[in-house]
Amino acid sequence: MFLYSLTLQRASAIIQSIHGNFDGSKQQQIVVARGKILELIKLDPNTGKIYTLLSHEVFGVIRAIMAFRLTGGNKDYVVVGSDSGRIVILEYVASKNAFEKEADSDPTGEGAQNTSQLLTYYELDLGLNHVVRKYSEPLEEHGNFLIAVPGGSDGPSGVLVCSENYITYKNLGDQPDIRMPIPRRRNDLDDPERGMIFVCSTTHKTKSMFFFLAQTEQGDLFKITLETDEDMVTEVRMKYFDTVPVATTMNVLKTGFLFIAAEFGNHYLYQIAHLGDDDDEQEFSSATISRKEKHSSLLPGLSEIWWKLINWKIADLANEDTPQLYVACGRGPKSSMRVLRHGLEVSEMAVSELPGNPNAVWTVKRKAEEEYDAYIIVSFVNATLVLSIGETVEEVTDSGFLGTTPTLSSSLIGDDALLQIYPDGIRHIRADKRVNEWKTPGKKNIVKCAVNQRQVVIALTGGELVYFEMDPTGQLNEYTERKEMSTDVKCMSLASVPSGEQRARFLAVGLDDNTVRIISLDQNDCLQPLSMQALPAPAESLCIVEMGSGSDTREERGEDRGTSGGLFLNIGLQNGVLLRMVLDSVTGDLSDTRTRYLGSRPVKLFRIFMQGSEAVLAMSSRSWLSYWYQSRFHLTPLSYETLEYASGFASEQCPEGIVAISTNTLRILALEKLGAVFNQVSTPLKYSPRKFAVLPDSSNVVVIETDHNAYTETTKAQRKQQMAEEMVEAAGEEDRELAAEMAEAFLKEDQQESEFGSPKAGAGMWASQIRLLNPVQGNTLDTIRLEQNEAAFSLSVCKFNNHPDQTYVLIGTAKDLTMSPRTCSGGIIYTYLVKEEGNEIELIHKTLVDDVPAAICPFQGRVLIGVGKLLRIYDLGKKKLLRKCENKHIPNFIVNVTSVGQRIVVSDVQESLHFVRYKRQENSLVIFADDTYARWVTATCILDYDTVMCADKFGNISVIRLTSSVNDSVDEDPTGIKALWDRGVLSGASQKADPIATFHVGETVLSLQKCTLIPGGSESVVYTTLSGAIGILVPFTSHEDHDFFQHLEMHMRAEYPPLCGRDHISYRSYYFPVKNVIDGDLCEQFNSMESGKQKSVAEELERNPSEVSKKLEDIRTRFAF
């Protein structure tokens, strides 16, 4: 078996972020490290939106990033420290949109950490070009991180040492230490033993001042300033700023934005409303004082989503055509259940009803240099409606457009003239409202037309083409000849006029005889056919676009990016298929066809602008957007209802929108999250979700939510009550009344945990609940709260032989679990009966067990339950579950049980898989084979009767197969005695499974599922990781393909080694040698190589570059998106 690994959605967790001017312009950007991905993010200060400029996988673990600037330079470089053992300096080259390696060097000792309680000052001696140890002193407390205070002309220099409960300012020389406690929340429910630490900080420095923002573990932001007196720091001041999600890193930008890379949950961008200088918020300068209510110094901005994917399932619960992904994600009070659908999220800006059912819609600008559209023109069967765009959209009659006829096309032509094409003629409206009309000859009508900025081509009935071109005076002139086509014209398209040129050179015409012809419009051979393409079905619509390098970005880049950029002809067929071909910009030849089925209706194509470059909106029974994003073509469906006609739309509120019609409504839509594969609907949960299961015959799911270090609602209420009583008791005689009032207020106060975080209860405290949820509608049908310190861990939906017509839900919980070493006072298995078609569950009974029941799996009308290290079979009884059979030979702790036929696959927490056979006659469970490696299994997926895929905690995925020589000891050894007593070495099983494929993903994989992601696609294994990535592993179907990709991977390793200097093979072989898996992510970087290298790699493979990228696209679209 050979597999191909691909990432569908990159990880969204951020490890570290830095800000600086990386492209050398005035604007600040952010570079974030997402573990193995380095990403450059741009903020739009006007809209507060985040755009990803570049995302690059480095195939290594990024440990640290830092921005630095050469003296006198205006551009920041990125220094990356990674597990490759090298320090790499990267420069962002805007013209190529790529990070380029500047230098890499072997590591020198640069550990400035004070793990041994010593604070050591190092000085970089520029003369010696070496780090010199200046001074070192012991610290009173163990610090967890340091904040450097600007020195030289900017400030007093020195460091702030953050340690548990305290922050201390230290500097060399005479400066005395200034120490102050970290303020704590008043009346906190946290474990009183806990200290408080700062988790991250950021420095903001302008010419005149600087301050620090530091965040505590609870999410409270403090603004720290230093008071100085002639270079001596006299005071450290701290002021409460706001409460935001706990971050891993944060950045203050010059434009007044605060970027929060949250450790779990969405990342946020805030706009700083005020710096809190002039309000009456209490300032701390020495003693611990409790803090006041949350007040807001920040305006919430846009958030970028990141999920900690815990568990997921693919199913069609909403009864749509395509399955949805159901994902349980997040942590604690910020966790949620999300429904993901493949497609671009569409935000609806406006919907308005029209008097009838329109046929078509266009937007028109008044002048070519204007930024926004002026008119929306809607064509009906017998009339045309002109709407002007302003504060509101209203009908106008003075635009010059003819309103009494249907319209075929309307657009801006030349610099400031308007053009309307209707069945009887062409109406050319000059800027001064002079109107030139061209009427069709005789009884002929205009059937189709194609228009760009300077050219007009119309097709008359019978297949006659008439060509007009605009001359320098703004006059439309008909070309002397007309061209007679052999059959009726079905559709036409003209490319936009390239900047600096007079005309577009090609016209594409789709004819009735299932062909598309390219016709030259060049002056030398005007209206001469250049090339022809036969089609499988009649063409419905054509669209020539320039993609691969945006029309405006191209000038900045000043170069063409190899084979990828250029003209593309998109052909929408009547049978719902979209073809995309490369149109040679010199000869007009068509090549490199890509095919994709879009839907059941004929495909209509519209050219629109997305992020400054051309894109194609294709409409069939679903609407799709074909666009170029981050060096790759994307064809993504829109998550929106069926549309009929559309046009680009630009206004002040919506600079890159779409105006579309659907039955009798006019809609203005915006697509904002380009590049995102999924859009989502989310339902909040209370605690971290652990597992969920779909109830059969309903669209409901049962979720178990469990949090360590947390209080249940009941305990929380008790503790509050207790604290309130203490508060009153502690108060003196005269303040008692006041204290009672305060206590009452405290009891009433209900802090939003999703905002402030939940109180930390301390180790060994568990809170858990069971929830019945409809994820499609997002409503909770039932919740069952468990007691304090009882935690649910396993869940299964099953049927029992003795009650075959009823469905049960089994939930396993542990009581008083401690994590390290693992102990518990017992476990309970709850049996619930599913009632009311899955809308209700009723408790039947509880079964006590002596260890944690962490895995439940239905098995032949009974259930298999892993209780600690014991594997047991239970059957349903009247008062409790009845134990039928037990196996005690699993080494440590059973985390997962699955079964196929007679075989049972049991995963141990640290000793990989065990293959177990149930022998009915003897009623025994026999381990007949196991694995040779100790894998710390997190997820398993059965591929076939002999093959299992498993993922481990360290980020590896392996496929394990029982060879044909392995027998499950039934035929040859009917008693099972041999397998029972014939133990292999070190008490392992006597037979061993073979690893047939291994691969290091780099992130902890938490779920594996075999499924088809797109309708009509082939099956693949989909995995999700803790950092939020979704990837697939697909099998190769032919040796030829495998051979090709193996060679491509080999050449890519040589020609395009990972950016941070990590050896690609050693990265993919981090824990086990990589075997039989080809890294598709590396192969797909082929598309972002420069064209020279692309050519040389393709030559080695005896192909040309476009064939290679077609292969890459093919394998992706066959299985996924």
Next chain:
Amino acid sequence: MGDRYNIFSQMEHLQSKYIGTGHSDTTKWEWLTNQHRDTFSSLIGHYDMMNFVAVAENESKARVKFNMLEKLIQPCGPPPERPEDQ
């Protein structure tokens, strides 16, 4: 004889270069301490392992990291007292 001497000097080189390379006098405590230190530093260095532990313990990542750094100092407690006669 020359070979054996050479191997010994190589071992010394390894021991000075890589902390934790064992020798004939390594005690159980030393070995375990190195094992624990290796484990903790690997957990700190792999971001998804940090996420994993932070989720399991329901603590902030900074706190988990701080705890692990603290544990690096003496993961297995103070060294056992050696019997006097050796």
